[in-house]
Amino acid sequence: MTPEPQTPDPAKRSNPAAKTPKAVKVLVRNLTKSFGSLLVLDNLNFVVYAGELLCLVGPTGCGKTTFLNCLTGFLPLTAGEILVDGQKASFKKGDLGFVFQESSTIPWLTVYDNVAFGLKIKKTPPEVIKERVERILTVVGLNPFKDLYPRELSASLDQRVALAREFATQPNLLLMDEPYGQLDIKLRYYLEDELRRIQEREGTTVAFVTHNIEEAVYLADRILVLTQKPATIKEEVIVTLPRPRRFDDPSFVAIRDQVTAAIQWW
Numbered sequence: 450m451t452p453e454p455q456t457p458d459p460a461k462r463s464n465p466a467a468k469t470p471k472a473v474k475v476l477v478r479n480l481t482k483s484f485g486s487l488l489v490l491d492n493l494n495f496v497v498y499a500g501e502l503l504c505l506v507g508p509t510g511c512g513k514t515t516f517l518n519c520l521t522g523f524l525p526l527t528a529g530e531i532l533v534d535g536q537k538a539s540f541k542k543g544d545l546g547f548v549f550q551e552s553s554t555i556p557w558l559t560v561y562d563n564v565a566f567g568l569k570i571k572k573t574p575p576e577v578i579k580e581r582v583e584r585i586l587t588v589v590g591l592n593p594f595k596d597l598y599p600r601e602l603s604a605s606l607d608q609r610v611a612l613a614r615e616f617a618t619q620p621n622l623l624l625m626d627e628p629y630g631q632l633d634i635k636l637r638y639y640l641e642d643e644l645r646r647i648q649e650r651e652g653t654t655v656a657f658v659t660h661n662i663e664e665a666v667y668l669a670d671r672i673l674v675l676t677q678k679p680a681t682i683k684e685e686v687i688v689t690l691p692r693p694r695r696f697d698d699p700s701f702v703a704i705r706d707q708v709t710a711a712i713q714w715w
């Protein structure tokens with residue numbers, strides 16, 4: 450017998466995130482970004498709460514990467530402001546981590562040295578670097594590859610190195626731009642769980658961009674659905690399903706369908 454689909458009711462579900470007060474980590478106010486005459490982000494207003502995993506989903510080319518680049522301070526804003534911990538966002542502050550779609554490993558460093566790289570930049574004591582790098586290499590299953598160079602790795606292993614490097618630095622705000630898009634499905638599931646575990650343990654705030662609606666419902670505390678560009682926020686979906694989440698849970702399927710309906714770009 451097929452179980453009856455349930456309407457997800459946030460009030461009726463346990464929400465571990467709701468037990469902690471909702472401090473604001475990132476405040477986005479009237480954010481507008483144009484490239485010349487091309488308006489990409491159109492007066493966005495939202496917050497990212499401290500310790501939450503926020504997923505941003507939206508059609509190709511709507512401005513998701515542009516938003517992350519504004520958040521890091523790499524791109525100047527056309528109007529509005531982005532505050533991180535009450536201050537103007539800047540990549541120079543050093544407690545931001547990024548994982549991009551493209552490979553960002555350093556070709557002339559071994560896997561071990563790639564993972565240690567961010568910690569060395571931060572002038573972390575050598576004994577702490579050793580302990581953290583060894584721990585994270587084990588966690589993400591990279592130990593057997595630690596002496597190899599990126600050119601000797603598959604695309605998915607290479608991406609795992611980039612992830613390990615960010616996890617090792619323990620950023621308090623982690624920006625992820627389709628980080629798992631190139632990975633095989635088993636590794637993607639594994640690293641989605643790993644991201645949650647590390648995020649909960651370290652209290653990291655994560656802004657995670659993805660095209661993959663199932664991935665968003667699996668990972669997110671909250672999902673923001675963006676429109677085609679010029680991007681505005683079409684819908685906010687709070688996901689309070691208990692963890693570990695199951696793809697075949699009728700409530701999971703109902704939320705996935707809700708997000709899909711909000712997007713409707715195919």
Ligand SMILES: Nc1ncnc2c1ncn2[C@@H]1O[C@H](COP(=O)(O)OP(=O)(O)OP(=O)(O)O)[C@@H](O)[C@H]1O
Nearest residue numbers: 484487489507508509510511512513514515516678
């Ligand atoms: N530096 C730039 N100069 C001019 N136009 C740009 C620049 N960067 C992005 N754009 C344009 O802004 C729009 C949004 O691009 P962006 O890469 O942010 O989209 P996206 O949502 O990340 O897309 P995808 O899902 O394909 O990754 C696109 O039309 C793109 O061509």
Ligand SMILES: [Mg+2]
Nearest residue numbers: 513514515626
């Ligand atoms: Mg993008």
